[in-house]
Amino acid sequence: MVATGFFLLSLFAVALGNPLARRAMTVHESRSDVPVGFVKQGPAAPDTVLDMRIALTQTDPEGLTDALMAVSTPGNALYQKFLTQDEVAKFTAPTKETADAVSAFLKENGITAQSISPAGDFLAFQTTVAKANEMFAADFSVFQEQDSGKLNLVTMEYSLPSALTQHVQFVHPTISFTRNTFTPPAFKPLKDVQPLASHPGNVSSDASVPASCVNVVTPACVQALYGVPATPATQSSNKISVAGFIDQFANNADLQSFLKALRPDIKAGTTFALQTLDGGTNSQTLSDAGVEADLDTQYTVGVATGVPVTFVSCGNNIKDSVGGFMDWSQFINSQASPPQVVTTSYGENENEISRAAANGLCNLFQQLGAKGTSVFYSSGDGGVGGSQSTRCTTFLATFPSGCPFMTSVGATQMNGQTSGVVETAASFSSGGFSNFFGTGSFQTSAVSGFLSKLGNTNSGKFNRTGRGFPDVAAIGNDVEIFSGGEEGLVAGTSCSSPIFASIISLINDRLAAQGKGPLGFLNPFLYGVAASTFTDITTGDNPGCNTNGFPAVAGWDPVTGLGTPNFAALLAAAESVS
Numbered sequence: 001m002v003a004t005g006f007f008l009l010s011l012f013a014v015a016l017g018n019p020l021a022r023r024a025m026t027v028h029e030s031r032s033d034v035p036v037g038f039v040k041q042g043p044a045a046p047d048t049v050l051d052m053r054i055a056l057t058q059t060d061p062e063g064l065t066d067a068l069m070a071v072s073t074p075g076n077a078l079y080q081k082f083l084t085q086d087e088v089a090k091f092t093a094p095t096k097e098t099a100d101a102v103s104a105f106l107k108e109n110g111i112t113a114q115s116i117s118p119a120g121d122f123l124a125f126q127t128t129v130a131k132a133n134e135m136f137a138a139d140f141s142v143f144q145e146q147d148s149g150k151l152n153l154v155t156m157e158y159s160l161p162s163a164l165t166q167h168v169q170f171v172h173p174t175i176s177f178t179r180n181t182f183t184p185p186a187f188k189p190l191k192d193v194q195p196l197a198s199h200p201g202n203v204s205s206d207a208s209v210p211a212s213c214v215n216v217v218t219p220a221c222v223q224a225l226y227g228v229p230a231t232p233a234t235q236s237s238n239k240i241s242v243a244g245f246i247d248q249f250a251n252n253a254d255l256q257s258f259l260k261a262l263r264p265d266i267k268a269g270t271t272f273a274l275q276t277l278d279g280g281t282n283s284q285t286l287s288d289a290g291v292e293a294d295l296d297t298q299y300t301v302g303v304a305t306g307v308p309v310t311f312v313s314c315g316n317n318i319k320d321s322v323g324g325f326m327d328w329s330q331f332i333n334s335q336a337s338p339p340q341v342v343t344t345s346y347g348e349n350e351n352e353i354s355r356a357a358a359n360g361l362c363n364l365f366q367q368l369g370a371k372g373t374s375v376f377y378s379s380g381d382g383g384v385g386g387s388q389s390t391r392c393t394t395f396l397a398t399f400p401s402g403c404p405f406m407t408s409v410g411a412t413q414m415n416g417q418t419s420g421v422v423e424t425a426a427s428f429s430s431g432g433f434s435n436f437f438g439t440g441s442f443q444t445s446a447v448s449g450f451l452s453k454l455g456n457t458n459s460g461k462f463n464r465t466g467r468g469f470p471d472v473a474a475i476g477n478d479v480e481i482f483s484g485g486e487e488g489l490v491a492g493t494s495c496s497s498p499i500f501a502s503i504i505s506l507i508n509d510r511l512a513a514q515g516k517g518p519l520g521f522l523n524p525f526l527y528g529v530a531a532s533t534f535t536d537i538t539t540g541d542n543p544g545c546n547t548n549g550f551p552a553v554a555g556w557d558p559v560t561g562l563g564t565p566n567f568a569a570l571l572a573a574a575e576s577v578s
């Protein structure tokens with residue numbers, strides 16, 4: 001111990017006295033603008049501790065993309081021949097030269113890092129603002145977010161020793177801002193909702209939609225709308241995982257009240273398993289129950305009947321959402337038997353985060369997809385104005401929906417009818433086009449079809465060559481949950497992602513029962529053979545930035561994607577290609 005300490009100390013001294021310590025630095029990432037809504041206050045306190053991540057250059061990221069597309073594209077000889085962890089690591093591991101170069105740099109700076117990815121390409125370490133400023137030629141400053149008053153530590157640029165540039169994807173947190181205004185969907189107590197609807201109870205999959213669904217959406221309404229069977233899944237190896245952040249706790253008593261009232265056919269006591277990371281907890285005090293976490297667990301346990309559900313509570317050791325999403329993805333990615341479906345109802349604006357970190361998270365989704373996991377995120381609740389913000393002149397894409405290698409879920413609402421096409425686009429449903437990622441190869445004709453219908457509308461306000469999102473939609477308004485012991489309604493794409501994810505999870509169960517593999521990364525399947533199975537939503541739009549936003553039209557659109565699911569037709573499409 002003493003010897004090691006002395007060794008480190010002397011290395012430090014050598015580094016200080018060594019001309020190498022003052023060697024040429026190259027700016028690695030920078031941003032020119034402070035996002036709207038943030039104000040710089042001054043330098044960050046030098047002794048503030050930063051939880052940092054460093055992503056190493058991978059051996060062959062393009063090879064990973066090719067492998068992912070092969071196993072995810074129906075008709076390809078490798079379709080559903082998912083990769084093992086080791087096969088993925090062949091693409092994602094750093095070369096020895098890269099690992100050695102980064103390790104030497106950290107050692108010179110007296111930093112001990114640990115790998116938190118299976119392939120050793122993602123390292124975690126703690127250091128102070130003073131040290132981070134020194135080793136990355138950074139200027140960490142405090143930026144206050146005006147809406148919430150919350151503080152971000154951000155540097156507008158950072159550098160690496162020039163010889164290290166080629167070995168590092170990015171250092172995080174650095175140039176990414178985090179909007180701390182993520183608010184769970186507003187909760188309207190059911191007793192205040194007029195007219196009061198009675199619980200519709202069970203419906204068979206071919207029954208028409210109960211009239212009460214116009215006012216109050218329950219699991220029975222979801223079953224009726226999309227033909228989702230109530231019969232339980234039979235394959236215990238088929239799992240769904242729900243991500244939770246920002247102290248959103250999933251309450252089991254609320255889940256039991258929900259099941260008792262709305263899924264009396266599900267065995268009482270059915271619940272979710274818990275996993276935690278980054279200091280996460282899951283308080284069961286009723287007053288600590290989180291609307292978002294209750295919603296997400298109730299519409300997985302209550303829709304994906306019989307599928308084992310895990311709630312992953314990601315704690316506050318990580319103070320920004322991109323960092324949280326990356327740690328969560330690495331956590332799932334490190335599991336020996338990862339869940340076949342993961343759903344996350346959190347997100348943010350793409351323009352506020354580092355492009356390199358966005359790319360790093362998108363690469364993680366590719367790793368999950370290559371191993372057979374379908375990744376779902378809600379598309380956001382601010383229409384074309386972004387995740388929640390309204391101050392915008394050009395449209396704000398949300399993240400991670402801009403990443404092509406996940407499935408983004410937008411929202412619909414009831415249109416007041418219970419027969420025919422009974423849904424219309426929800427006006428809050430975020431959708432649009434990424435500035436970071438190009439149009440997905442699976443969606444080129446869907447996107448060009450939409451753009452030609454759109455004509456010059458909103459010209460100059462969005463990126464015509466970007467990845468279009470959302471991919472699909474599901475009901476997301478007036479959805480009944482129980483939270484904090486109370487029965488009430490919520491709205492948001494937060495409802496839509498767990499509902500759609502649950503439907504895919506039930507399809508995976510039916511496939512597994514036939515000895516077939518899960519669907520994995522879905523988009524090539526969804527935009528291909530499955531495209532015609534969706535109920536096309538052709539009314540409504542998603543206003544924002546003082547415009548009407550985009551219209552929902554025939555075919556794919558950036559409000560409701562391909563449309564809402566039809567269980568039997570989607571299952572038949574899956575069976576036809578699996």
Ligand SMILES: *[C@@H]1O[C@H](CO)[C@@H](O)[C@H](O)[C@H]1NC(C)=O
Binds near residue numbers: 201264
């Ligand atoms: C719902 O269906 C189950 C069987 O699937 C049945 O046992 C139960 O009684 C039904 N509940 C209602 C309220 O109809």
Ligand SMILES: *[C@@H]1O[C@H](CO)[C@@H](O)[C@H](O)[C@H]1NC(C)=O
Binds near residue numbers: 434438439465467
């Ligand atoms: C538009 O999207 C493309 C990706 O297709 C990107 O390379 C380009 O930088 C984006 N344009 C702007 C102005 O952000």
